[in-house]
Amino acid sequence: MNQILVTCLLLIQASLSWASNGCVDLDGLNFDKVVKRFQYSLVKFDVAFPYGDKHEAFTYFAKENSEHLDHLLFALVGIKDYGEKENADLGKRFNVKEAFPDIKLFNNDSLNNFIDYPENLPVTVYNLREFISSNTDLYIGLPGCLKEIDELAAKFALSSNAEEMSQILSQIENLDSIYSNTEKLHKSFNVYLMLMKKILQSEKTVREFITSEEARIQHLLSGKLSENKKADLNLRLNIMKSFKTTKQPTQKGVVTDEL
Numbered sequence: 001m002n003q004i005l006v007t008c009l010l011l012i013q014a015s016l017s018w019a020s021n022g023c024v025d026l027d028g029l030n031f032d033k034v035v036k037r038f039q040y041s042l043v044k045f046d047v048a049f050p051y052g053d054k055h056e057a058f059t060y061f062a063k064e065n066s067e068h069l070d071h072l073l074f075a076l077v078g079i080k081d082y083g084e085k086e087n088a089d090l091g092k093r094f095n096v097k098e099a100f101p102d103i104k105l106f107n108n109d110s111l112n113n114f115i116d117y118p119e120n121l122p123v124t125v126y127n128l129r130e131f132i133s134s135n136t137d138l139y140i141g142l143p144g145c146l147k148e149i150d151e152l153a154a155k156f157a158l159s160s161n162a163e164e165m166s167q168i169l170s171q172i173e174n175l176d177s178i179y180s181n182t183e184k185l186h187k188s189f190n191v192y193l194m195l196m197k198k199i200l201q202s203e204k205t206v207r208e209f210i211t212s213e214e215a216r217i218q219h220l221l222s223g224k225l226s227e228n229k230k231a232d233l234n235l236r237l238n239i240m241k242s243f244k245t246t247k248q249p250t251q252k253g254v255v256t257d258e259l
């Protein structure tokens with residue numbers, strides 16, 4: 001009996017796979033009204049019942065960030081080119097490409113000055129995050145990351161020598177009291193410190209260290225682990241990304257523009 005119920009629920013869930021937590025559905029009647037309320041809106045124009053990797057990346061990204069980004073709205077506009085041609089007017093108004101999905105970043109100063117998500121950039125959570133980071137003033141760290149420390153971690157990664165790195169490390173250590181009251185934040189805080197200490201002790205460059213450490217953790221994650229341990233390792237992976245800046249010293253000292 002229970003099993004039948006579970007199966008039914010799973011079927012219902014599967015058939016609703018386009019329904020997306022964290023995103024609102026917009027149409028011609030509510031578009032301006034809603035989008036104007038938010039400083040930024042990231043809108044995905046797509047078919048009426050989207051599915052697949054790109055849709056999942058978008059909704060995953062929305063779910064991950066809806067709660068803590070008050071000024072960014074995630075929205076979907078489903079366009080039908082048949083029947084009632086729902087939302088075809090919105091598509092026309094914003095020059096939506098026929099090759100769905102077409103993602104646009106709106107700003108409530110003027111709905112006509114939107115920014116297009118680059119056509120050739122794969123729609124992934126990582127790229128969406130980069131897109132928002134580089135086109136808004138919003139901080140959009142990975143879950144578990146700390147804004148202030150992220151900035152210092154990027155500085156650390158770009159440091160030209162161990163002395164500079166140690167200075168940044170002690171600068172961070174001095175911030176301990178800001179985070180020590182909240183268990184979750186303090187845990188993150190300590191992961192940054194632990195990584196920096198390990199990097200300083202290692203012979204590797206920051207990039208080499210992060211690359212090999214990521215591989216090691218991915219490998220650990222592919223094995224059998226408790227949920228707690230997995231969460232810890234995923235937190236470490238997220239925080240390690242803060243050490244990956246687009247500019248990286250190839251060896252301690254030389255900065256190149258590669259990546």
Ligand SMILES: *[C@@H]1O[C@H](CO)[C@@H](O)[C@H](O)[C@H]1NC(C)=O
Nearest residue numbers: 036037038039040070071108
């Ligand atoms: C733009 O959004 C911000 C909040 O994100 C809001 O305070 C402001 O009133 C909005 N502007 C308009 C014209 O509604």
